[in-house]
Amino acid sequence: MNVLRSSTLLRNLAATAIFLVIGFLAVYSVDEYTAGTVAKLALYICAALGLTVLVGGNGQISLGHAALMAIGAYTMAKFLPSRTDDFGQVSIGVIVVGLILAIAVTTLVGAVIGVAAARLRGPYLAGATLALxxxxxxxxxxxxDTFNGEQGLxxxxxxxxxxxxxxxxxxGHVVALIAIACAAVALLLMANLKRSAVGRHLAAVRDHEISAQLCGLSVPREQVRAFAFSAATAGVGGGLLGLVxxxxxxxxxxxxxxLSVLGAVVIGGLGSLRGAIWGSIVVVYLDLILKDELKVDPNAPAAAYGLLLIVVMLAMPGGIQGLLTRLGGRLPRRSAQPQGGN
Amino acid sequence: MKTTIGTGRVARPGRRTALATATLSLALVAAACGGPGGSGGGGGGGSVPGVTDDTIKIGTTQPLTGPAAPGYSRISKAMDAYFKHVNAEGGIHGRKVELLIEDDGYNPTTTAEKTRKLVQQDKVFAMAGALGTPTHTAVLDFLRQSKVPDLMVSSGSLSWNQAEKYPNTFGWQTDYFREGKILADYAKKNVDGKTYCSFGQGDDLGADGVKGVEQILGGDALKAKESYSPSNTNVAPQIGKLQAAKCDVVFGFMIPGFTALALGTSAQLDYHPQWVISSVGADPLSLKAYLKENAEALTQGVIAANYLPVVGTDDPWAKMFTDIHKEYNDGAELDYTTLHGYCMAYAIAQALAAAGEDPTRESLVKAIQEGKVSAGPSPTPYAYSEDDHSGMTGSYISTIDKLQVKPLTKPLVTDDADGAVEEYDGEAEEPPSNGVPE
Structure with missing residues (x-):
């Protein structure tokens, strides 16, 4: 018990193990169709985890995260097809290599974009990422010739x-398992990142750039780092979406x-990793429930979603995680959610 | 300083460990029981998925929301209306047809999800008339893996005609390659212009169409080849290039919204080539919805291909569908996009009828391959055979005159290779008296 209390790594490992077990159980207990939605949830979690570190953890914004996800998917599409067998399938090992490659390429692109983003603030950064x-x-x-236009690869x-x-x-089950495993790894890495020196540097830059500079931190460097981290998880999320x-x-x-991924981050609670999970659940299942279960007008989910964002912003700016924390009153030091630079 | 990131927190290891142990042991128990749940619910006892004694369930994915919805949401309404008519007449072999329409918003991710839902959760007998090239491309492999018949895809891409790779997928409307050949053949013989160019959508619609044109006119006959992406509505740069290249005949492979943009933009640039366009972007009523009061002037004299019966004449098929349209649909003026939906639904009903009294997925595919789906409302026969899964073999050429389609030629047929374009003079079929194929 004391070991768990003192070691961040062990504590995060335990949380990741719980996530994995719940995820695997979920995949195990459902039919193939529902396994597909579990996979979708897992890949949303991947992308949202990185974005919440960027937006909530570093005070930057990205309205173009889908572009980074696309880079992940296109990397997979370029790498995998030539390695198929006679049945048009590839081994799981090759897929893992493909996902790692997707992460590498997307991280690189994310870092380059980060260099540009580090020069921009507020609405200009939002505009630039939107254009992306x-x-x-x-x-x-x-x-x-390379990307096969509208039809894709x-x-x-x-x-x-x-x-x-x-x-x-x-x-469908196997793809969902791969997605859950990826989300678990992303969760572990991001949780450790938050509690590391790097995570504290990101937060310092978010809270007050001049103070951070005075402490000897390079503001652009931390911002590029944040972009690269979030690009990495977006890359794996995009690769998984491609697989699905x-x-x-x-x-x-x-x-x-x-906007869905950003919505998941905001609804869940800016900067909170657990919030990214809650937010992804809301975003993925709100649509499903409204369309498939309640059979409302096809345009209603988009409206409901916009409404939800407004309600969250007004009633619980800390998102779902902020609300849980307030309700529980158990984790006093994590109470109010985003502060400082955003 | 109070921050979200970088603060310590009080862990509650006791509860967590207990929870972890509990879930872990649950997982072990579950793992000991074999495979995952819910996957064994396929067909037990030789039953066919989606077919009961009195119903037959088919599914389709259609854009009811999103960018393609304004034009194409009418297609599934027409399909739905036609099957209501079929069911009112007693169904097919005594079975009512249950058509499940899923909205994919013209987004391939959603198409993949919805198709999975139709196949894995609703357990449809077959997919029928699924709309869109980029959308349906995303589910071809999935449908092959699931061995689900995939009938009458609502797009003219050549991708649906790959009998060896996708043995269960069939095209329906005249493919863009054939239309390209037919349009080029007509232009070569009947249009004065000498400088040929093309403007097409950046997918199979544009690519296959241009290939067809080049098949007839030669590989370097097109002086300029421009394309657009449906997400960017500014086509002035491309039209400007066509103007600069002094093109006097432009082959267009566009969806209706972009036909409207192309016609409008070229008029603004005071550029007036002869447009020769494929059927998908040539429905006068759809163009009128975009161009409003300028529609008549801008569309006058446009030459287009057409694979549907002519509305407003004494064509018995057009009359039959107009009647069904009045009774089971909103009853507004019958446009060619809606007619596409009716004719496609008729072909689907033909295939279901041909699959026999006790249809199976195999008998359905076999019936289409054996040529049991006759032309029906289509002016040209279908190409269906064991190795050819393309649909209609041709189109007639028409011009738009006062927002009406005026045929200029007899039906013209050709193949998907280097064959010539020929007139088709087979007898037109009569519709069945109750509007339901035998």
Missing amino acids: GVAVPGVTTYFH PIPVPRLPASLESAGWTI IQGANPHSFGLVLS
């Missing part, structure tokens, strides 16, 4: 090990996706 998000279809059409499905297949597992829909195309990575 809107540019995806244009880029894929312009470089038609196919991404092969994982090959099931024979033992799993005979036990009744499907491709078996392809990468510009329509899937539009403005709606950028």
Whole structure:
């Protein structure tokens, strides 16, 4: 017990293990269709975890996160297809390599964007990242030979090990397991990051740039770092989205996706990792419940979603995690949520 | 300083460890029981998914919201109206057709989700008339893996005609390649202009269409080839380039909104080429909805391909669908996009009927491959065979005159390779008296 209390790593490992077990159980207990929505939830969590570190943890903003996710998906689409077997499938090992590659490429691009972002503040940064998000279809059409324009590129499905297949597992289940595992790794890394020196540097820059500078921190360097971290998880989220829909195309990575992920972060509670999980659950399931269960007008989810954002901003600016904390009153030092530079 | 990040917190290790142990042991118990739940609910006892004694369930994905909705949401309403008519007439082989329409907002991610829902949760017998090239491309592999028949895809991409790779997927409307060939053949013989150019959507619609044009006119016949992305509504740069290249005949492969933009933009630039456009972007009523009071002037004399019966004439099919439209749909003027939905639904009903008294997924695919779906309302016959999964074999050429479609030629047919464009003089079929295929 005392070890857990004193060691951040062990504590985070325990939390990650819980996340993994719950996630695996969820995948295990549902049919193939629902496994697909679990996978979608997991990839939203991946992207939201990084974005919450960028927005809540470092005080920057990105309205174009879908573009980074697209880079992850297109990296997978470029890497995987040539490695398929006769059935058009690839082994899980190759997919893991593809995801790592997706992270590497997206991190690199994120760092480059971060350099530009570090020079911009407030609305200018929002505008620049928004432009990035809107540019995806244009880029894929312009470089038609490389990205196959509007239709995009196919991404092969994982090959099931024979033992799993005979036990009744499907491709949908395996993709969901991969997504849960990725989200768990992202959760572990981001949780450790928050409690590390780097995390404190990011927070210092967010709270007061001049003070941070006076303490010897390089503001641009911390901002580029934050962008790179969030790009990494966006990359893995995008790669996973590609796996789920078996392809990468510009329509899937539009403005709606950028805003959904940002919405998940805000609804969950800016800067809170657990909030990113709650927010993703709300964003993924609100749509499903309204459309599939209640059969409301197809345009209603978008309206409900906008309404929810307004309500959250007015009634509980700390998001769901902030509300939980207030209700519980158990974690006094984490009470009020975002402060300082944003 | 109070911050979110970088503060310590009081852990509650006791509760957490207990929770972890509990969930872990649950997981072990579950793992000991074999495979994941819910996946064994397929067809037990030789039953066919989606088919009962008195119903047959089919699914489709359509853009009811989002950018493509204003034009295309009418298609699924027409399909729905037609199957209501079929059911009122007693259904197909005594089974009522249950059409499940899912909205994908023209977003392939949603298409993938909704198609999975239709197949895995609703357990449809077949997918039918799913709309859109980028959207449906995203689910081809999934449908192959799930072995679900995928009938009459509502798009003219050549991708649906890959019988070896996707044995269950069938196209329906005349593909863009054939239309490109037919338009080019007509332009070569009947239009005065000498400088040919093209303007098309940045997917198969543009690419396949241009390939068809080049098949007839030669590889370097197009002086300028411009394309657009549907998410960017500024087409002035591309139209400007066509003008600079002094193109006097422009082959257009566009959706209605972009036909309207192209016509409007070129008029603004005082540039007046002869537009020769594919059927998907040529419905006068859709263009009127975009161009409003300028519609008649801007569309006058545009040459277009058309694969549907002519509305407003004594064509018995157009009359039949107009009647169904009045009874089961909103009854507004029948436009060609809506007619597309009716004709497609008819072809789907033909396939379901041809699959036999006790349809299976195999008998459905076999019936289409054996050519049991006759032309029906389509002016040209279908190409369906074991190795050819493309749909209609041709179109007639028409011009838009006072916002009406005026045919200029007989139906013209051609193939998906280097064959010539020929007139089709087969007999037109009569519609069945009750409007339901036998």
